[in-house]
Amino acid sequence: MTERELFDAYNKDVYRTCYYMLRNKQDAEDICHDAFVTIFRQDWKEVEHTRAWIMRIAMNHCLNLLKRNQIQREKQEQVQWSHEQTTASVKSVDTILLEKTVAAEWEELLKQLPDKLMAVVTLRYIGELSMVEIGEILKIPVGTVKSRIHKALKILRKKLESNNNSWLKGENQFGTL
Amino acid sequence: MERFEKKIKNEMKESDNISYPDFDKMWSDIQQDELKTKGGKPVVIVPRRRKRFALIAGLTVALLATPVYGALTYDWSNILSFREGIQTVLDQGLGQAIEQSITKEDVTLTVHTAFLDDNRTVLLYSLKPGASWDGKDLSFDQIGLKDHKGNLIEGRYTHEWDDELGVFQGYFETDWVAKEKTTDVEFVIENIKFIGDASLPINYDPNDLNKQVFQVQKGGIGSVTLESFEQPEDKVMLQSTITFTDPEMIGESWGRVEGINDMNKSIKEAETSSFGFRTATGETVNKQIFKSDALREEGIKFQLTYVHTLETIGGNWSLNLALSKKQLENGSFKEVLNIPLDDGSGRTKIHEMTVTPSQVRLIITQGGEYYSLPYRDYQLDIGGTLLTGRMPGKNMGPNKMELHFEIAGIDPMTLANQPMTLIAKNREDEFKGDNNPIHLTGISAKPQSLTTHIKGYPISWTYYMKDNNLYVESLSSESTFGGVVQTYYLDGKERQYGTPAMLGILGVANNKNMDVYENFDKTKLDIYISNYTIHKRNDELRVPLKPGK
Incomplete structure (x- = not known):
């Protein structure tokens, strides 16, 4: 695998991770870039679990930036700003309206997840990592990973239920984590 | 995975509600940084793009200022004279080249090389003060590594001014060991302080063996009490007890008594002194042993000399480092030994040996609590080469101690094949x-x-x-x-x-x-x-x- 192939294989996941963690396009882009610079400065071909390793570097960069910025203050306006940037090109007006509503709702929901929960959620669903890998990256016990995911799902589900989302109907349990 | 999770995954990972940046442009930017690193030449770096938020400027500066490889060749041998093992692996080209800099308030901090193994983590750094610097020493309010949670990893540091290069060269050493082969940490220095010696004359009479008290009330120091005691071989022990009005000065002042002769030189102690022993009441006690005739010579003027802060430059000098254990992995090994050490107690064992190319550490476990080994000097004989042992002052718990041996004068890659023998000397038993x-x-x-x-x-x-x-x-x-x-x-x-x-x-x-x-x-x-x-x-x-x- 060449560097470019590695970059192409992971850039979207890294960017999405950064985006959800930082809630800001510009920061996400910068940190995505820096994460890959960090990755390529190391002997990445020797790394055994490439995906987990890359996600760890990306997550560490995100957490570092979050810590520095304490971006709570900016979050509101930035998420708003990112919505305005969201475009859907060749779809009918009706579809766009519907998707915008759903997307905005998701954004709104995810925005409410605390950073700690967001970190496990992004590593789990974007990074597709195991509980053990997530625990190693965040330096927390596997049990804590499980409980954080459970908590995040509970928060999201509760919000969605209160909004009476049709696709949730008929589902009553969270399943095995 | 249940439906709800699938939906979340789909929203976060797949849905097109997120517009991606121009990845081709990003790739070419990343390539640029790569080329700078591999090119071996300092390159003037133009900021990649506008920065939306001034708040991330710190991180940006650190990352942009990265590649200055090969710009200067530093000689670290002086600073590493008590860390010969680091010099040994540096000479072997086994350090991890870092060369990241950050400049703030006209002071540039550069981390040059990192050494990570299973014993310790060491960084070689330099500090280049601005043009207005006039030869003062520096210290910090805080220096250390921060892990991804922001926890501070403390350690020891020392640095020395190099006149030729116009920089302070130093090392930071911590017993913290990275769990993974690679790890991201932040090296941070907080508030740089220019420090210097200050002195206050004291009217001490060396011929009067009684207690003499001098009020200072300056520089955070309250008073100094001097007592002298005759010693064998025509020596005098001068005991100084210093009280403080500023508690912060207790650990930092290094107050000591100096006798200045008519050549304006400080008279030398006849034996190693003990400085800064802290009493329960927040005083520090120094014991300095002088030759009697030197101390009592006509015309000696006494003064209390102490270190004080002349100026503080507030701020954080921080560098994000991607550290790797790879460089020192070869030649590293750990062995559980549990070899009895015959010290008479019957309960002392050499428990474990951790060998890395820069250092050998022995962990010694002892039967009784707070029992200390009767030997004062230790050596490690590695295939005929003798290394001197150090007992670190760190708290290992009540029945454990460590011996450290810096690798020097031996090829660190041959350690696994060499015979090793611990030599303990100079025995002092307590009864x-x-x-x-x-x-x-x-x-x-x-x-x-x-x-x-x-x-x-x-x-x-x-x-x-x-x-x-x-x-x-x-x-x-x-x-x-x-x-x-x-x-x-x-x-x-x-x-x-x-x-x-x-x-x-x-x-x-x-x-x-x-x-x-x-x-x-x-x-x-x-x-x-x-x-x-x-x-x-x-x-x-x-x-x-x-x-x-």
Whole structure:
């Protein structure tokens, strides 16, 4: 695998991770870039679990930036700003309206997840990592990973239920984590 | 995965509600940084793009300022004279090149090389002060690594000014060991302080053996109390007790007494001094031993010299480092040994050995709590090369200690094949005293003497009153006698111990010791030896640790 192939294989996941963690396009882009610079400065071909390793570097960069910025203050306006940037090109007006509503709702929901929960959620669903890998990256016990995911799902589900989302109907349990 | 999770995953990972950046453009930017790193030449870097938020400027500067490889060749041998193992691996090209810099407030911090192994993490750094710097020393409010959670990892640091290069060169060393092969940490220095010596004249009379108190009330120092005690071989121990008005100065002031001769030179101590012993009441006590005639020479002017902060440059100098253990992985190994160490206790073992190309660490476990090994000097014989051992001051718990040996004069890649033997020398055993009383009679300001014996060793006692305190000195003409550690008297059945007044001066050539009984108002007293030591300087123990291959 060449560097470019590695970059192409992971850039979207890294960017999405950064985006959800930082809630800001510009920061996400910068940190995505820096994460890959960090990755390529190391002997990445020797790394055994490439995906987990890359996600760890990306997550560490995100957490570092979050810590520095304490971006709570900016979050509101930035998420708003990112919505305005969201475009859907060749779809009918009706579809766009519907998707915008759903997307905005998701954004709104995810925005409410605390950073700690967001970190496990992004590593789990974007990074597709195991509980053990997530625990190693965040330096927390596997049990804590499980409980954080459970908590995040509970928060999201509760919000969605209160909004009476049709696709949730008929589902009553969270399943095995 | 249940439906709800699938939906979340789909939203976060797949849905097109997120517009991606221009990845081709990003790739070319990343390539640029790569080329800078590999090119080996300093490149003027243009900021990639606008930065939306000033808040991330710190991180940006750190990352942009990265590649300055090969710009200067530093000689670290001076700074690493007590960390020879780092010099050894540096010479072998085994350090991880970092070369990241950050400039703030006209001070540039550069991390040049990192060394990560299973014993420690060491960073070589330089600090280049701005043009206005005029030769002062520097210290920091805080220096350390921060992990991804922001926890501070503390360590030791030392640096020295290099006149030629116009920078401070230093190292930061911590026992923190990265769990993973690679790890992201932040190296951070907080608030750089320019420090310098200040001195205040004190009107000390070296011929007056009584306690002399001087009010200072400057630079955070309250007062200094000086007492002198005659020592064998025409020496005088000058004890200075310093009180502070600013608690922050307690650990930082390094207050000490200097005698300045008519050549404007500081007179030298005759033996290694002990500085900064902290008392429970927040004072520091120094013990300096001078030649009597040097101290009492005509025209010597005394002063209290202390370190103080001249100027503080506030801020954080911080670098995000992607550290790797890869460079020192080869040649590293750990072995559980559990080899008995015959120190007479029957419960001491050399538990474990961690060998890396820069250092060998032995963990020694002991049976009794706070029992210390009787040997003072340690060496490691690696295939005929002798390395000197250090006992770090760190708290290992009640029944554990470590010995560190810096690798020098030996190819670090051959360590696995070399035979290793631990050599312990210079044995000093501690024994409980007998219950024979030592009768001190006619106690007064006039020093009086008597001689007693313990286990056949003669002990000369000298006792006298000074400043309402009873001083009891002990000395033996027999050099194998290590000294009386402490004395006590009996109050009913209760032991009342004297306070050792020479404590803190380890390795003094003689076996003299002194206890103080404060606020003493009697003319006679029976004292007893609580414990004493026997010092076998030529005793040597060899413990083979591993055979050669």
